[in-house]
Amino acid sequence: xxxxxxIARFEGVRLFFTGVGGQGTLLATxxxxxxxxxxxxxxxxxxxxGMAQRGGIVxxxxxxxxxxxxxxxxxxxxxxxAFEPLEALRAINRCHAxxxxxxxxxxxxxxxxxAGQGRYPDIARAVAMLQEKLAKVVALDAEALARQAGSVKxxxxxxxxxxxxxxxxxxxxxxxxxxLQRIFPPKLxxxxxxxxxxxxxxGHP
Amino acid sequence: MHxxxxxxxxxxxxxxxxxxxxRGALESGVxxxxxxxxxPSSEIIDGFAALGPEIGAEVEYSVNEKVSVExxxxxxxxxxxxxxxxxxxxxxxxxxxxxxxxxxxxxxxxVIVSADDPSLHSSQNExxxxxxxxxxGVPMLxxxxxxxxxxxxxxxxxxxxxxGIPVVLRTTTxxxxxxxxxxxxxxxxxxxxxxxxxxxxxxxxxxxxxRKLHLKLLEKLAQxxxxxxxxxxxxxxxxxxxxxxxxxxxxxxxxxxxxxLGLQDRVRLLKLGMTHPFPEGLVADFLGRVEAVLVVEELExxxxxxxxxxxxxxxxxxxxxxxxxxPRAFELDTVKVKEAVAGFxxxxxxxxQIFAVPEDLPARPxxxxxxxxxxxxxxxxxxxxGEEAVYPTDIGCYTLGLLPPxxxxxxxxxxxxxxxxxxxxxxxxxxxxxxxxxxxxxFHSGITGLINAVxxxxxxLLVILDxxxxxxxxxxxxxxxxxxxxxxxxxxxxxxxxxxxxxxxxLAVVNPLHVKKTQQVLQEMKAGLKDGGVSVLISRSPxxxxxxxxxxxxxxxxxxxxxxxxxxxxxxxxxxxSAFVWSQDxxxxxxxxxxxxxxxxxxxxxxxxxxxxxxxxxx
Numbered sequence: 001x002x003x004x005x006x007i008a009r010f011e012g013v014r015l016f017f018t019g020v021g022g023q024g025t026l027l028a029t030x031x032x033x034x035x036x037x038x039x040x041x042x043x044x045x046x047x048x049x050g051m052a053q054r055g056g057i058v059x060x061x062x063x064x065x066x067x068x069x070x071x072x073x074x075x076x077x078x079x080x081x082a083f084e085p086l087e088a089l090r091a092i093n094r095c096h097a098x099x100x101x102x103x104x105x106x107x108x109x110x111x112x113x114x115a116g117q118g119r120y121p122d123i124a125r126a127v128a129m130l131q132e133k134l135a136k137v138v139a140l141d142a143e144a145l146a147r148q149a150g151s152v153k154x155x156x157x158x159x160x161x162x163x164x165x166x167x168x169x170x171x172x173x174x175x176x177x178x179x180l181q182r183i184f185p186p187k188l189x190x191x192x193x194x195x196x197x198x199x200x201x202x203g204h205p
Numbered sequence: 206m207h208x209x210x211x212x213x214x215x216x217x218x219x220x221x222x223x224x225x226x227x228r229g230a231l232e233s234g235v236x237x238x239x240x241x242x243x244x245p246s247s248e249i250i251d252g253f254a255a256l257g258p259e260i261g262a263e264v265e266y267s268v269n270e271k272v273s274v275e276x277x278x279x280x281x282x283x284x285x286x287x288x289x290x291x292x293x294x295x296x297x298x299x300x301x302x303x304x305x306x307x308x309x310x311x312x313x314x315x316v317i318v319s320a321d322d323p324s325l326h327s328s329q330n331e332x333x334x335x336x337x338x339x340x341x342g343v344p345m346l347x348x349x350x351x352x353x354x355x356x357x358x359x360x361x362x363x364x365x366x367x368x369g370i371p372v373v374l375r376t377t378t379x380x381x382x383x384x385x386x387x388x389x390x391x392x393x394x395x396x397x398x399x400x401x402x403x404x405x406x407x408x409x410x411x412x413x414x415x416r417k418l419h420l421k422l423l424e425k426l427a428q429x430x431x432x433x434x435x436x437x438x439x440x441x442x443x444x445x446x447x448x449x450x451x452x453x454x455x456x457x458x459x460x461x462x463x464x465x466l467g468l469q470d471r472v473r474l475l476k477l478g479m480t481h482p483f484p485e486g487l488v489a490d491f492l493g494r495v496e497a498v499l500v501v502e503e504l505e506x507x508x509x510x511x512x513x514x515x516x517x518x519x520x521x522x523x524x525x526x527x528x529x530x531x532p533r534a535f536e537l538d539t540v541k542v543k544e545a546v547a548g549f550x551x552x553x554x555x556x557x558q559i560f561a562v563p564e565d566l567p568a569r570p571x572x573x574x575x576x577x578x579x580x581x582x583x584x585x586x587x588x589x590x591g592e593e594a595v596y597p598t599d600i601g602c603y604t605l606g607l608l609p610p611x612x613x614x615x616x617x618x619x620x621x622x623x624x625x626x627x628x629x630x631x632x633x634x635x636x637x638x639x640x641x642x643x644x645x646x647x648f649h650s651g652i653t654g655l656i657n658a659v660x661x662x663x664x665x666l667l668v669i670l671d672x673x674x675x676x677x678x679x680x681x682x683x684x685x686x687x688x689x690x691x692x693x694x695x696x697x698x699x700x701x702x703x704x705x706x707x708x709x710x711x712l713a714v715v716n717p718l719h720v721k722k723t724q725q726v727l728q729e730m731k732a733g734l735k736d737g738g739v740s741v742l743i744s745r746s747p748x749x750x751x752x753x754x755x756x757x758x759x760x761x762x763x764x765x766x767x768x769x770x771x772x773x774x775x776x777x778x779x780x781x782x783s784a785f786v787w788s789q790d791x792x793x794x795x796x797x798x799x800x801x802x803x804x805x806x807x808x809x810x811x812x813x814x815x816x817x818x819x820x821x822x823x824x
Contacts, residue, residue: 037386044384055783069458070454076539076540092563112569114783115609115787117568
C-alpha cells in the first residue's frame with residue numbers, strides 16, 4: 001500500500017496505452033487519470049478519436065505528477081499498457097530499459113494478415129523479446145480472465161488491475177476501487193471490480 | 206442533470222478539452238451553437254446536442270461550416286451569445302463568411318473554435334489556421350490545456366462582446382482530446398431570445414459599407430492589441446539569459462524539456478496564449494532580457510515571423526531561431542523539443558537509446574466495419590465497372606474503400622470534391638468515371654458539384670452511399686436523416702427529389718445488400734453512360750452500428766462457412782470482409798471461416814457463396 005508521503009515525493013510517470021478500436025482502451029486510460037486525481041496527483045490524458053476507431057490502432061496516454069505534456073514520445077513510456085500483443089511490439093519504440101509493461105496475450109489478427117499481406121508474429125517470441133528489453137513484463141490472457149469474471153467486455157479492467165498492482169503508480173487499492181465505483185453504473189460495477197481484482201492478482205509480484 | 210452542467214465554482218473535474226470548451230461556453234451563457242462535425246472538434250457540438258434541452262439553447266447541426274458561421278452570426282447580431290466549432294479544414298469552407306463577418310462584427314459574444322490537426326490524425330492536411338485569424342483580422346486565443354480552453358472561452362466571450370468582433374479559439378488535437386483537471390466556474394443563465402435593430406449601412410456589406418467597416422476593423426484591432434499586451438494568458442516563467450517563445454501545447458513540451466534538461470534557471474519561457482493581435486510590446490520587453498531566442502511552435506513559423514519583426518523593430522542583436530531546430534511538419538513532443546532546445550543553446554544532451562520496432566509487423570489500417578453496406582456497394586461497382594473506370598471519392602467512412610482488396614478510391618482533395626472532380630475527369634478522359642459520396646457529405650458540399658456536372662452535361666455516374674447518418678464522426682444527423690430515436694425525422698430533405706431537382710434524369714435507388722439486383726441496376730447505368738449525361742445511383746442501407754444504437758435493432762443472425770467455398774474464393778477475397786478469417790483446409794487449399802463475434806450479419810457473403818449459411822442468434 002502506498003502511503004501519502006510517497007505521493008508527495010512522486011516525481012511523475014508516463015503511461016502509454018495501445019490497442020485496437022473497441023477494446024476499451026480510452027476508458028482504461030481515463031481510469032488511471034481519475035484514480036490519480038483522487039489521490040491528489042495531477043494527471044493529463046491524451047486520446048485519439050476518429051478514423052483510428054474503425055478496427056485500426058488506438059493509442060492513448062496519461063501522464064501523472066509533475067509532467068505536463070500529455071503525449072508520450074519515443075523512449076518516454078515508463079509504463080506500457082498493451083491490449084494486444086502485436087500492438088505491444090509496435091509500441092516498443094516508446095519504451096526505455098526501465099519500462100514496465102502489461103501485455104494482453106489475446107491476439108486480434110488484423111485483416112491485412114487474413115488477406116495475406118504479412119504474418120502475425122509468434123506471441124511467445126514477442127513476449128520473450130519484450131522481456132529481454134524491458135525491466136518487467138506482466139503477460140496475461142486478459143480476455144480469458146474477463147470471460148471468467150462474467151464478460152469479455154471487462155478485458156480492459158483485467159488489464160488495469162494488473163497495471164494497478166505494479167509498483168509504479170502511487171495509488172492505493174482503495175482509490176482504484178472508489179474510481180471503479182464512480183465510473184461504472186451499479187449494474188456493471190460488480191463485474192468490472194471482479195475483473196479488476198483478477199488482473200490485480202496476476203500483476204502482483 | 207448532465208455532467209457538464211453539474212458542479213459549482215471551484216470544483217475540479219477531469220474534462221476532455223472539448224468538454225472544457227463546452228463548459229466555458231456554458232459559463233458564458235451561450236445560447237446558439239452551430240457546427241458541422243469534424244475530428245477533433247465533433248464532441249463540442251455533440252455535447253451541446255446532448256444537453257441542449259436542459260440549457261434552453263439552440264443547437265444546430267449545420268449542413269456545412271459556412272452555414273454554421275452564417276447561422277450563428279445572425280444570433281450574435283441579435284445579442285445572443287453564439288458558438289461555432291469546426292475542424293481546421295472546415296474554416297476553409299467557412300472562410301467566405303468568416304472574412305466578412307470580421308468587418309460586420311457582432312452584438313453579443315461569438316467564439317469560433319478552429320480545431321487544427323497537426324500530424325493529420327484524421328484529416329487530409331495539417332494547415333495552420335493561425336494565419337486565418339491574422340488574415341481576417343480577428344483576435345485569437347491558443348489554449349495549451351483543457352483548463353486554459355475553458356478559461357479562454359470565458360475571456361473570449363467577454364472580448365468578443367466588448368469589441369463587437371468574433372474571436373477565434375484555435376486548438377490542436379492534443380488540446381481537444383486531452384483530458385485534465387479543470388477548475389469550474391458558475392454556469393450562467395441567459396436568454397435565447399434576441400432583438401434586431403435595422404442598420405443597413407453597417408450590416409449590409411456593399412462596397413461603400415465594406416470600405417468604412419474595414420477602417421473600423423483596423424481601429425478595433427489597434428484597441429484589442431492593447432489587450433493582448435497585458436493579457437493574463439501571456440505569461441513568463443524561469444530566469445536566465447536564454448529565451449524561448451512558445452504557444453499552445455508546444456509550451457507544455459518546452460516546460461517538460463526544460464525540467465528534464467535541468468535548464469529552468471537558465472531559460473526564460475514566454476508562453477503566449479493570445480497570439481493575435483501579436484503582443485509586440487510584450488515580446489520586445491522579453492527580448493530586452495535575453496541574449497538568444499528559440500521559437501518553439503507546431504507547424505508553421507507563425508510566431509517566429511512575428512518575433513523576428515519585433516526584433517527588427519527594437520534592434521535586438523541576439524540570435525533568433527525556430528524552424529531550423531523545430532520540425533515544421535507533424536506534432537511536436539517533449540523528445541523533439543529537447544533535441545531542439547539542446548541543439549540551439551548548445552547544451553549537451555544524452556539521447557536515450559530507442560528500441561527499434563521490428564520491421565515485419567503486419568499493418569493494422571482502419572477498415573470498413575463488418576456488415577458495412579459501403580463494402581457491398583464497392584464490391585458491386587467494381588464487379589460491373591472493373592479497373593477501367595476512374596473512381597473519385599469523398600470524405601467519410603467510405604474513404605477507407607481505398608484499401609485493398611477493394612481499392613475503390615482514385616482521387617480526393619476535400620469535402621464534396623468527388624462529383625466536381627469527376628466532372629473534370631470525364632471531360633478529358635475516355636474512360637468511365639464513377640464518383641462516390643456519402644449522404645452527409647452530399648448535403649455538405651456535394652450538391653453544388655452535382656449541379657455543376659448536370660449543367661455542363663458531364664458524363665459520369667455519381668453513387669451516393671446513403672447510410673442515413675454521418676458515420677465517421679460519430680453518427681451526427683444531417684438534413685436527410687430519417688432514422689432518429691423516435692423512428693423518423695421530420696421535416697427532412699428527400700434525397701431523390703433533391704437529385705431530380707438538380708436536373709438528373711437517370712436516377713435509381715438500390716439496397717447494396719441485395720447484390721444481384723444492385724449489379725443489374727449498375728449494368729443498366731453503365732450502358733446508359735454511353736448516351737452521356739449525369740447518372741445518380743443512391744445506394745441506401747443504414748449504418749448497422751447506428752441502426753443498433755439509435756433504434757435498438759438487435760442483430761438476428763451471423764453467418765458461417767459450412768463447406769466447400771472454393772468456387773467462390775475469388776469473390777470472397779474481393780469482398781474482403783474484416784470478419785473473414787483465411788486459413789487452409791486439409792488439402793492445403795485456402796478456405797474462409799467467419800469470425801462470429803465480428804460478423805455483422807449483412808448476408809452479402811452468403812449471396813456470393815452457397816456454402817455460407819446463416820445461424821440464428823439467441824435473443
